[in-house]
Amino acid sequence: MFVNKQAIEERAFGLTRAGQAVSLFTLRNKQGLSLGVTNYGGTVTSLQIPDRNGRFDNVVLAYDSLQQYESSEAYFGALVGRFANRIAAGRFSLDGQDYQLAVNQSPNHLHGGERGFDKVIWKAIAEQTARGPSLLLNYHSRGGEEGYPGTLNVHVRYTLGEDNSLVIDYQAECDRATPVNLTHHSYFNLSGDPGRDVLRHQLEINADYYTPVDRNLVPTGEIAPVGASPLDFRRPLPIGGRIDSNHEQMVIAGGYDHNYVLNGDGAGEATFAARVSEPESGRVMEVHTTEPGMQFYSGNFLADYGPRCGFCLETQHFPDSPNQPGFPSTILRPGQAFRSQTIHSFSTLID
Ligand code: BGC
DSSP states (O other): OOTTSOSEEEEEEEEOTTOOEEEEEEEEOTTSOEEEEETBTTEEEEEEEEOTTSOEEEOBOOOSSHHHHHHOOSOTTEEEOSBOSEEGGGEEEETTEEEEOOOOBTTBEETTSTTOGGGSBOEEEEEEOSSSEEEEEEEEEOTTGGGOSSOEEEEEEEEEOTTSEEEEEEEEEESSOEEOBOEEEOOBOTTSOTTSOSTTOEEEEOEEEEEOBOTTSOBOSOOEEOTTSTTOOSSOEETTTTTTOOOHHHHHHTSOEEEEEEOOOOSSSOEEEEEEEOTTTOEEEEEEESSSEEEEEOOTTOOSSOTTSOBEEEEESOTTGGGOTTSOOOEEOTTOOEEEEEEEEEEEOOO
C-alpha cells in the first residue's frame, strides 16, 4: 500500500517550443498502480502495472521529454481528434457543403490533421472521484481548425480506478454539424520491456467482422467476415502467429492496421472488445467500450522503439465514416451530446 503518497501530484513537464508551460500529473490508486498524464495532447506518459510477481513496470511506450512528444508523429499515448483515423483525401461533404481538411499523411487526413488534439494543450483539473483519482481535461477546438466546421468543446476524463482499471470518458458538444471521432492512442507492451516486440502477446478481439482497406489504408466500404483469415481473433492467438501472412489485407498494411466491427450490443453500456495477455509477465488487459469499432494496429511503422514493439487498440467509429453512408454516423449536431467510454482493466493470469 502506497499510503504515504498523494493520489494526484502535479509537476512541471517543461515548455513547448512556443513557450507554453505544460504539466505532468501522476495519479496513484491504493493498489500502487500509477498513471502519468501530461496536458500536452492529453498524453499518457506512463502506466505502472504489476506482473504476476507484483513487480511494477511501465506498460506503455513513452518518450522522456516534451520536445520528443512535440516532434513525434507516432501519437504515443495521445488523445486523438477531431476525427481519429483516416478521411480519404481529407474531403467530405456535409449538409450540401464540401470540406477540405489538412492532408497530413498523404493522400489522407489522419488523426485530426497537422495539429490534432494530440498536439494541443488541454486545461486540466485533478479530481478525486468515487471510482479513483482522475484528471479532467478540456479542449475548445475553434471553428475552421484543421478545416473542420464549427467549434467543438471536448472533455475527456482519465480515471485510475481502485479496481485497477483505466477509464476514459469522452464528452463533446458543437455549435455546427461536424464529424467527431475520438480515441486514445497508447501503444501497449505488457511485458514491461519496450525493447521487446509484442508478437507473443495473446490477443482476443470480440469481432466477427472488420472493414477491409484499399492501398491507402482507407476502408473500401465493405464489412467483411474475419472468419478463416489472419484477422480472426475470436479465440485468443499470438499477435505474431499470422502477422507476416500473404493475405492481401496483411500485405497492404504491413501487418495489422485494421478496424474491427465489434460485436457490441449498441445499448450504450461499455461491452467487451478485447483481451490481451503476455505469457511471461502474466499481465492481462481487457478492453470494454461503448464504441462500435476498434483499430488494431500492430506498430508496423514504429520507428522509435522498433517495429511491433507496441500494439494499439484504438476504440473508435469506423475510419472514413463521413464518406461511407453504410457506416454508423459520426456527425454530431448542435444540441446533441457526444459521449463515449472505454475501460482498460488490468489483472494477471492465474497459474
Ligand atoms: C494508424 C496507423 C498509423 C499510426 C500512427 C494508427 O492509428 O492506424 O496507420 O501509422 O496510427 O500514426
